Amino acid sequence: MRRFVVGGNWKMQISQVEEAVRITENIANAIKNISMVDVFIAPSFNALYSVGKSISNTNLKLASQNIHYLEQGAFTGETSILSCINAGCEYVILGHSERRRIFGETGENINQKVLKTLEKGLKAVLCIGETAKERAEGRVKEVNQSQLAGSLKGVSQTQIEKIIIAYEPVWAINNKFLNPDIEIKPATPHQASEAHAMVRDWFRQEYGDSIANSIQIIYGGSMNQKNAEELLKIDDIDGGLIGGASLTAKTFLPIIRSAEKLSKQDPEYEWDSNTLRFRK
Ligand code: PEP
Numbered sequence: 609m610r611r612f613v614v615g616g617n618w619k620m621q622i623s624q625v626e627e628a629v630r631i632t633e634n635i636a637n638a639i640k641n642i643s644m645v646d647v648f649i650a651p652s653f654n655a656l657y658s659v660g661k662s663i664s665n666t667n668l669k670l671a672s673q674n675i676h677y678l679e680q681g682a683f684t685g686e687t688s689i690l691s692c693i694n695a696g697c698e699y700v701i702l703g704h705s706e707r708r709r710i711f712g713e714t715g716e717n718i719n720q721k722v723l724k725t726l727e728k729g730l731k732a733v734l735c736i737g738e739t740a741k742e743r744a745e746g747r748v749k750e751v752n753q754s755q756l757a758g759s760l761k762g763v764s765q766t767q768i769e770k771i772i773i774a775y776e777p778v779w780a781i782n783n784k785f786l787n788p789d790i791e792i793k794p795a796t797p798h799q800a801s802e803a804h805a806m807v808r809d810w811f812r813q814e815y816g817d818s819i820a821n822s823i824q825i826i827y828g829g830s831m832n833q834k835n836a837e838e839l840l841k842i843d844d845i846d847g848g849l850i851g852g853a854s855l856t857a858k859t860f861l862p863i864i865r866s867a868e869k870l871s872k873q874d875p876e877y878e879w880d881s882n883t884l885r886f887r888k
Contacts (some may be wrong), residue, residue: 609871609874609876610822610823610824610846611644611645611646611824611846611871612644612645612646612840612846612847612867612868612870612871613645613646613647613648613772613824613826613846613847614645614646614647614648614826614847614848614850614863614864614867615647615648615649615650615671615699615701615733615774615826615847615848615849615850615854616635616648616649616650616850616851616854616855616860617650617671617673617701617704617828617849617850617851617854618649618650618651618652618673618854618855619652619673619706619851620652621652621855622651622652622655622855623652623654625654625655625658625659628651628652628655628658628659629655629658629659629662631855631856631857632649632651632659632662632663632668633662633663634857635647635649635668635857635860635861636662636663636666636667636668637666638857638861639666639667639668639861639864640666640667642667642864642865642868643868644867644868644871644872645847645864645867645868645871646669646847647667647668647669647864648668648669648670648671648698648699649663649668649669649670649671649854650670650671650672650673650699650701651670652673653672653673653687656670656672656691656692656695656697657694657695657696659695660695660696660697661696663696664696669698669699670695670696670697670698670699671697671698671699671700671701671733672687672689672692672695672697672699672700672701673701673704674687674700674701674702674704674707674721675687675688675689675692675700675702675721675724675725676688676689676721677717677720677721677723677724678724679724689724689725689728689730692730693728693730697730698730698731699730699731699732699733699772700721700725700730700731700732700733701733701735701774701849702718702721702722702725702732702733702734702735702759703718703721703722703734703735703736703755703759704735704776705735705737705776705778705781705783705786706781706783706785706786709739709778709786710785710786714758715754715755715757715758715759715761716758718734718758718759719758719759719760719761719762722734722759722760722763722771723762723763725770726763726767726770726771729770730770731770731771731772732770732771732772733772733773733774733826733849734756734759734760734771734772734773734774735774735776735828735849736752736755736756736759736773736774736775736776736807737752737755737775737776737777737778737780737781737828737829738751738752738777738778738779739751739778739779739786740778740779740787740790743777743779748803748806749806752775752803752806752807752810753806753810756773756807756810756814757814760814765815765816765819768811768815768819768823769819769822771823772823772824772825772826773807773823773824773825773826774825774826774827774828774849775800775803775804775807775825775826775827775828776827776828776829776849777795777799777803777829779792779829780792780793780794780795780828780829780830781828781829781830781851782829782830782851782852783851792830793830794829794830794831794832794835794839795827795829795839797838797839797841797842800827800839800842800845801842801843801844801845804825804827804842804844804845805844807825807844808820808823808825808844811823824846824847825844825845825846826845826846826847826848826849827839827845827847827848827849828848828849828850828851830852831848831849831850831853831863832850832852832853832859832863833853833859833862833863833866836848836862836863836866836867837866837869837870840866840867840870841870847867848863848867850863
């Protein structure tokens with residue numbers, strides 16, 4: 609069984625550092641006993657360092673929402689991965705549909721950022737996903753596989769272990785800029801299951817069985833405490849990337865707890881005295 613990963617992407621939603629620190633401390637305290645789920649939070653850049661300091665030595669890990677593909681230089685308004693490492697980041701979210709569709713990032717830009725992230729030893733959470741129009745045109749496979757191929761160009765068999773894929777259908781992301789004309793709703797379990805299996809098949813073709821079976825593919829798009837369990841139960845879904853529902857401990861924690869509960873129910877685990885271990 610693959611470990612669940614649950615990440616919170618705060619986008620540009622919480623601008624006060626004190627508030628960001630308070631919420632992340634609440635989350636970190638509440639997940640002290642969560643042992644089977646990897647949890648990260650990506651606050652705004654201004655809060656990255658303070659949040660990183662306050663959650664160091666806890667189960668809650670820090671993520672950056674983006675990086676520049678170079679480490680240093682005259683790039684006004686950009687953030688170096690070195691600053692993110694200094695703040696304590698272990699993950700970098702890349703290729704989010706807001707970056708691709710609002711800020712014009714291309715497969716090539718994202719690929720450069722993925723390679724830099726891997727070179728520096730951090731995990732890249734690579735987001736992919738089709739729009740409502742692309743889905744209606746029957747292009748789900750083509751669009752997602754082309755985003756995978758473009759963003760992962762030159763990523764070796766060994767490096768791929770540091771990649772997490774976030775399948776985030778654009779039409780399911782709670783963002784009115786991206787989805788002005790449609791009713792935003794999460795993927796149905798059937799739609800999500802089909803897309804995740806298609807992504808895993810791509811890894812099977814490109815990287816072989818062992819990587820296809822171990823790569824974590826998480827779902828993003830209006831995931832919340834009501835639908836999390838149903839989605840996380842699906843075989844090919846290994847966690848969630850959460851926007852709106854990660855902004856408070858009250859709405860984020862139930863999703864993490866659902867993932868922990870499902871891990872513990874997995875028949876591949878068994879209790880050995882008071883420790884939960886993989887069944888041999
Ligand atoms: C996201 O933007 O990555 C996301 C999943 O947002 P939300 O959960 O708000 O739809």
